[in-house]
Amino acid sequence: MRREGEIRIPSGCAISGIFARDGSAVNGRTIRTSIALMHERSNGLGGGFAGYGIYPQYKDYYAIHVFYDDLLAREECERYLERHFDIINLSKIPTRPSPMITDAPLIWRYFVTPLPHKLQDEHLDEEEYIARTVIKLNRTMKGCYVFSCGKNMGVFKAVGYPEDVADFYRLDEYEGYAWTAHGRYPTNTPGWWGGSHPFALLDLSVVHNGEISSYDANRRAVEMYGYSCNLLTDTEVITYILDYLTRKVRLTWEEAASVIAAPFWNTIALKGGDEGKRLAYLRHMFSEFLITGPFSILVGFNGGMMALNDRLKLRSLVAAEKGSKVYFASEESAIRIIEPEPERIWSPKGGECVIVQLDEGVTA
Amino acid sequence: MRRYDAAAMRPADLRKEIKRCGESVLEIVNCCGERYLGCGMRHTSLHITGTPGNALGAFLDGGTIIVDGNAQDATGDTMNSGVIAINGSAGDAAGYAMRGGKLYIHGNAGYRAGVNMKAYGGVSPTLIIGGRSGSFLGEYLAGGTIIVLGIGCPEHSQLTGFFCGNGMYNGRIYLRTTEIPTGFSPHLLQRRISREEKESDLRPVLTEFAAMFGENVNELLSGDFILIEPDPENRYKEMYAAI
Numbered sequence: 001m002r003r004e005g006e007i008r009i010p011s012g013c014a015i016s017g018i019f020a021r022d023g024s025a026v027n028g029r030t031i032r033t034s035i036a037l038m039h040e041r042s043n044g045l046g047g048g049f050a051g052y053g054i055y056p057q058y059k060d061y062y063a064i065h066v067f068y069d070d071l072l073a074r075e076e077c078e079r080y081l082e083r084h085f086d087i088i089n090l091s092k093i094p095t096r097p098s099p100m101i102t103d104a105p106l107i108w109r110y111f112v113t114p115l116p117h118k119l120q121d122e123h124l125d126e127e128e129y130i131a132r133t134v135i136k137l138n139r140t141m142k143g144c145y146v147f148s149c150g151k152n153m154g155v156f157k158a159v160g161y162p163e164d165v166a167d168f169y170r171l172d173e174y175e176g177y178a179w180t181a182h183g184r185y186p187t188n189t190p191g192w193w194g195g196s197h198p199f200a201l202l203d204l205s206v207v208h209n210g211e212i213s214s215y216d217a218n219r220r221a222v223e224m225y226g227y228s229c230n231l232l233t234d235t236e237v238i239t240y241i242l243d244y245l246t247r248k249v250r251l252t253w254e255e256a257a258s259v260i261a262a263p264f265w266n267t268i269a270l271k272g273g274d275e276g277k278r279l280a281y282l283r284h285m286f287s288e289f290l291i292t293g294p295f296s297i298l299v300g301f302n303g304g305m306m307a308l309n310d311r312l313k314l315r316s317l318v319a320a321e322k323g324s325k326v327y328f329a330s331e332e333s334a335i336r337i338i339e340p341e342p343e344r345i346w347s348p349k350g351g352e353c354v355i356v357q358l359d360e361g362v363t364a
Numbered sequence: 365m366r367r368y369d370a371a372a373m374r375p376a377d378l379r380k381e382i383k384r385c386g387e388s389v390l391e392i393v394n395c396c397g398e399r400y401l402g403c404g405m406r407h408t409s410l411h412i413t414g415t416p417g418n419a420l421g422a423f424l425d426g427g428t429i430i431v432d433g434n435a436q437d438a439t440g441d442t443m444n445s446g447v448i449a450i451n452g453s454a455g456d457a458a459g460y461a462m463r464g465g466k467l468y469i470h471g472n473a474g475y476r477a478g479v480n481m482k483a484y485g486g487v488s489p490t491l492i493i494g495g496r497s498g499s500f501l502g503e504y505l506a507g508g509t510i511i512v513l514g515i516g517c518p519e520h521s522q523l524t525g526f527f528c529g530n531g532m533y534n535g536r537i538y539l540r541t542t543e544i545p546t547g548f549s550p551h552l553l554q555r556r557i558s559r560e561e562k563e564s565d566l567r568p569v570l571t572e573f574a575a576m577f578g579e580n581v582n583e584l585l586s587g588d589f590i591l592i593e594p595d596p597e598n599r600y601k602e603m604y605a606a607i
Contacts, residue, residue: 037396316436333436
C-alpha cells in the first residue's frame with residue numbers, strides 16, 4: 001500500500017470533545033455516540049480517540065501504545081524499550097474483532113518509567129527523555145510506530161469509521177474526565193493506521209479538521225528543534241508545534257493559540273494597546289509557527305483541553321456547557337445527541353481559543 | 365399534516381419522503397443533524413423541530429421551511445425562491461450564494477452570512493438576521509438585501525465582526541445600529557437612512573419577519589439603521605492577485 005506522501009487524494013473531517021471540569025468519569029461510549037452522529041463527515045479511512053484519566057492505576061507511568069507490522073518489529077522495539085525504560089506492565093491492547101476493521105497491525109501497550117541511570121546520563125528531564133526516545137524510535141525503527149506516550153492518557157486509532165474504531169478498541173470499558181474524537185476524510189493522503197488522528201506526543205494530543213497550507217514551512221521550522229515529521233500529514237506538525245511552544249518555550253495555551261492562529265496585521269492594528277503589542281510580539285517572535293489554511297482543532301492535555309479555529313474560521317466548531325461539562329464538536333447536533341439541553345451553546349470566533357481545565361483541587 | 369420522527373428513520377428515507385409527498389404540509393420532529401433536508405424542494409411546507417443538519421434547504425426552489433431550533437452550516441445554500449425561517453440561530457455561511465427567496469434567522473448568524481448572494485432581473489434574495497452576525501457578513505455580495513437587527517443587543521453596539529462587505533460589488537447591507545463595522549473598507553459607503561427609506565424599503569420585509577417570530581415590527585423599525593453599499597467610484601478590484 002502506498003503511504004502518506006506517496007499519493008495525493010483531493011477532497012472534510014469531524015471532531016468532537018467532552019471535558020468534565022469536576023474530574024467526573026465519562027465513559028468512552030459517550031464520545032462514540034457524539035462522533036458517530038457525524039458519520040457522513042468521514043469516509044471510513046480513519047477514526048480515533050484520546051482519553052484522559054483512563055489509566056488511574058498506572059498514572060505515574062508513561063503509557064506507550066505501539067503499532068507493529070510484525071513480530072520481528074515487536075521484538076526489536078521491545079529490546080529498545082528495555083534498554084531505555086523500566087517496563088512495569090506490558091500487554092496487547094484489548095480489541096474486539098470487527099468485520100469493519102481490517103488489516104490491523106499488532107497493537108501493544110507498555111507502562112514505563114525511564115531508567116534512572118539513563119536519565120542521569122542524558123541530563124534531560126523526564127518528559128524530554130520520553131519525547132526524544134519516541135521521536136527517534138519512530139524515525140529510525142522500521143515496522144513499528146509509537147502513537148501514544150503520555151501519562152494517564154491514551155490514544156486509540158485505526159483505519160475505519162470512528163464508531164467502528166471505538167467498538168474495536170472496546171472504549172466502553174474505559175472511563176476518563178476528558179475525551180476527544182476524530183472521524184477522518186483524508187484529503188491528501190491515503191489513510192493508514194498511524195496517519196489517523198489523534199496525533200500525540202507525551203500527554204498532548206490533537207484532532208484536526210482542515211488542511212494546512214503552511215505545512216512545509218511549519219515542518220522545516222519545527223524540525224530545527226529536534227522534531228521529526230515522519231508522516232507527511234499536517235496534523236502531526238501541529239502537535240509538534242504546540243509541544244514546542246508550550247513545553248519548551250513555556251508559552252501559555254492562550255499565547256500558543258495567538259501564535260498559530262495569529263490575527264492579520266490590520267486586525268492587530270485595530271486592537272492597539274497592550275493587546276495589540278502582545279499579539280504583534282508573538283507574531284514577530286514565532287512567525288514560522290503561524291498556521292495558515294482552514295483548521296478547527298481540539299487539543300487534549302493532562303488536566304485540560306483547548307479548542308481553536310483558524311483566524312478566518314474556515315471550519316465549523318461549536319461549543320456548549322452544561323453543569324461542569326464542556327462539549328465541542330464540528331456540528332451542534334453532535335453535542336445535542338449526548339446533551340440535549342445545554343445551558344449555553346456558542347460558536348467560538350476564528351482564532352479565539354476556548355480553554356477548559358479541571359477545577360482547582362481536582363486531580364486527574 | 366404528516367408527521368415524521370427523524371430519530372426513528374434513516375436520513376435518506378426522510379429526504380425521500382419529503383420529495384415524494386409533493387404539495388402537502390410535513391412535520392419533522394426530533395431532528396438531530398440530518399443533512400440536506402428540503403434540498404431542492406419546490407412546493408412543500410416543512411415544519412422542523414430539533415437541530416437539522418448542514419445544507420438545510422439548499423437549492424430551495426419554493427415552499428417554506430420553518431425550524432424551531434438552531435440550524436447548522438450552509439442553510440439555504442444557493443436557494444432560488446421560497447422561505448426559510450429559523451426560530452433560533454444559524455451556523456456559518458447562511459444564505460451562501462442565494463439567488464432569490466427569503467432566509468429569516470431569529471437569532472444570530474455565524475461567519476460568512478450571505479456570502480456571494482446575487483440578484484438577477486427582477487429576482488433578488490433577502491437575508492434577515494435578528495441578532496448579530498459573525499465576520500465576513502455579505503462577503504463578495506453581488507446583489508440582494510441583508511438586514512441585521514441586533515435584537516436584544518445594547519443600543520449602538522457592533523452587530524457584525526471583521527471584514528463586513530469584503531469584496532462587495534452590489535446589493536445592500538442594513539445594520540440597525542449607528543456603529544460602523546470595525547475596519548470598514550474604503551471601497552464601501554455607509555450612511556444613516558431616512559425615515560422614509562425605512563418605511564418604503566424595510567417595513568414590507570420586516571413586517572413578514574416580525575409576524576414569523578412574534579416580534580413587533582414598529583419596535584424593529586425604531587432606532588437608526590445604517591446602509592452599506594459599494595462605492596461606485598472606488599470599486600474592489602484585484603483583491604487577491606493583480607491580473
